[in-house]
Amino acid sequence: MDSALAQTYPNLEIVVSDDASIDATLELIASYKTKTSIPIYIHHHTPNGIGANWNHCVRKANGEYIKFLFQDDVLLPECVALMVAVLEQHQTIALVASKREFIVESSYLNDTSKAWIDTYNDLQCTLDYPVKNAIQVLNRSLFKHQSYFDSPRNKVGEPSTLLFRTSLLDTVGYFREDLKQILDYEFYNRVLKRYSIAIMQEPLVKFRLHGQQATVLNKNNDQTDYVIYDRLMYDDYLWSLNKDMRLYFLKKYNPFVRLVFKGLKRLKRLQWK
Template sequence: MNNQLVSICIPTYNGAKFLQESLDSVNAQSYKNIEVIISDDNSTDKTLEICTKFKENTQFPVSIYTHQPQGIGANWNHCIEKANGVYIKFLFQDDILYDTCIEEMVEIYKKYPEIGLVASKRDFIIDINMKSEQTEIWIKKYKDLQRDYELSDNSMYYLTNTIFGEESFLDTHRNKIGEPSCVMFRKDITKSVGLFDIKLKQILDYEYWYRILKNKPVIVINKPLVAFRIHENQATNINKTTEINDYNIYHTILHKEYYRYLHDSLKKSLDNEFSKRNILKKYVFKKYKSLKAKIEKWLR
């Protein structure tokens, strides 16, 4: 009970540049009852070579799986499905766990077994090619994701689904918890909330955290236990420069799944938004029917 297995899940794809540093941080963990689950989406660089060498030189179980690419969410889910641990601890191929990260997160679960997820603050590692005024602005905006909330004590935030009811819930930043490398949760929670939504590309992490938070409290440890790397090839930056963008459906998810929890002003705003959408849909459908009738008449 006091030394339960933690599965460190590492979804990979062409991550050779920073992967060794991430794996070294796994080796340095003070908590020793761990396994590593690596799910690779057909990397073409030296990712699998690095992973294989890592497996050969560790004292804990390391499983390496190849995965047919179906999007990042599918690879995350594949990691979870292969995991044997009581807890799932994500580590992305370019991030780093601090030495006591897993130990401190497991301790939180011992003290607060009712929670659905534990997270921590994070530091930033800025790749030299990303050092710019724009990056500094981003960090200033997103560094403290819990700034709207009060500390339960000096060591943590204890968040419940009441945060959905705050008027500021949609202000500034959407993710109130953190990136996947910052969190740990019990594997068995997937039985009640499911897995990551593979249709989503950008918001699938905090959409999942909120699914958990809707049912169980979340604790955020008030100190960085991971380092999140900002570099030009990370998925977030790539998605921003392509047509992959699902931020525009975030309000649809809130309206469908969280409406009853939201502040009245946010409900009103969403109602107005969806009312306009419905009017537009009816207009487009009416035009479609009219055009279809004209075409059918012309073809007779």
């Protein structure tokens, strides 16, 4: 809350979607109402998954832009102002994100967390898109990139790192509520089908790592999200992918292609005999 209220961007509202918290969160947020002229709205939500809570929050927003800030994370003072400036200067860019720094709680600093940071510190490290004026612009050609399916799969950033026009939701839709782990980059895929995404090279967000955050708690869940995701890639993005990945998904989901390759394998075995 302190970092949100410290933003240099002058025209703000703060919208809180309370997913039935049982600690002192609501009392803490309410105490800020007497400390600022920035309007603070608290809307209660019946828990129905992460995506449902995100969608509930953005539906309650009144502004032209949406800037997520999760309770674990911190914004640098110029974050909103700098991100809004990018969108106002580039009409073809629909969503802007930034690099981020990590706040690692001492109790969570171990070999596992260090390995996670090494892997996910730079989400665009495998991409060769040029950087101009400290901004890297991603577009739908990302789907054909050789490293598109490599780790890190999220090539944009966690939701606290991004800002987008509210009107974007009218064209690409809201967050999927049937996903638990990958709903953010599934959303980015829908954006990239139509628009560009800007990655600011300056870290404007501090992303907190601790043992009880959703990312950590969800990582041992079943792989249902990724089953859904692969099917989505086949149904909605197949012809945007490079030829190797097109073939992979055709063999996985297209019964005719699968039959052809099964026949070719059988023919090779017969020839070998």
